[in-house]
Amino acid sequence: MAATSRGTSPVPPDVRPRLTVLSGPSGVGKSTVVAHMRSVHPEVWLSVSATTRKPRPGERNGVHYFFVDDEEFDKLIANGELLEWAEFAGNRYGTPRRAVLDRLEAGEPVLLEIDLQGARLVRQSMDDARLVFLAPPSWEELVRRLTGRGTEAPEVIERRLAAAKVELAAEAEFDTTLVNTSVEDVARELLALMLQA
Ligand SMILES: Nc1nc2c(ncn2[C@@H]2O[C@H](COP(=O)(O)OP(=O)(O)O)[C@@H](O)[C@H]2O)c(=O)[nH]1
Numbered sequence: 001m002a003a004t005s006r007g008t009s010p011v012p013p014d015v016r017p018r019l020t021v022l023s024g025p026s027g028v029g030k031s032t033v034v035a036h037m038r039s040v041h042p043e044v045w046l047s048v049s050a051t052t053r054k055p056r057p058g059e060r061n062g063v064h065y066f067f068v069d070d071e072e073f074d075k076l077i078a079n080g081e082l083l084e085w086a087e088f089a090g091n092r093y094g095t096p097r098r099a100v101l102d103r104l105e106a107g108e109p110v111l112l113e114i115d116l117q118g119a120r121l122v123r124q125s126m127d128d129a130r131l132v133f134l135a136p137p138s139w140e141e142l143v144r145r146l147t148g149r150g151t152e153a154p155e156v157i158e159r160r161l162a163a164a165k166v167e168l169a170a171e172a173e174f175d176t177t178l179v180n181t182s183v184e185d186v187a188r189e190l191l192a193l194m195l196q197a
């Protein structure tokens, strides 16, 4: 995409960027799609969440998440530093508020990769947010991806699949659904949605 008056930003000058929320069941491929999009468009900004979950091998503090303990997470909530937060499969996750608002005020598109509860909270507080649901091609493929990733113990996978059933039932609450068959196609479609007025 051609450079614009915003320098490295992919945003055409006449578009007012807004908040895009990407949600979908664990294992559907959210991180993979976002990583691919950012490899093609490194200038796209993704909010880094705080979480009480332990890092997986290869995950880096401040890059994939801000890894905090329960006490630190309590403080973030108490100080009003989170735009939203939710408990998911036994851990807490939250979006740091200031960084998101700064980016939006600077006229840059913002992407949040958060769970269904978080998406609902964002919808309540920011009514022009666009909610995008990432769906698997089939339930069997979702189970295959979540299991194949090999990062969770069997009981954790069970919890995540139980949460996935709830998330899949909420698809109609989203503005758009993208089916993650091809990572490249979905990443392209997601970026196009982020840049749409
Ligand atoms: N509400 C909320 N959910 C989040 C946040 N960050 C991550 N999540 C969601 O928490 C869930 C679990 O994330 P994670 O443990 O990284 O597992 P994965 O998404 O399956 O790789 C996913 O649905 C994420 O989208 C956040 O800041 N707020």
Ligand SMILES: Nc1ncnc2c1ncn2[C@@H]1O[C@H](COP(=O)(O)OP(=O)(O)O)[C@@H](O)[C@H]1O
Binding pocket: 024, 025, 026, 027, 028, 029, 030, 031, 032, 033, 145, 146, 148, 149, 180, 181, 182, 183
């Ligand atoms: N379109 C796709 N086709 C096949 N496998 C995929 C696709 N997208 C993601 N995956 C694989 O599925 C697994 C889960 O993806 P991940 O991005 O970790 O999901 P999420 O962030 O939604 O939990 C990973 O092993 C990833 O390589």
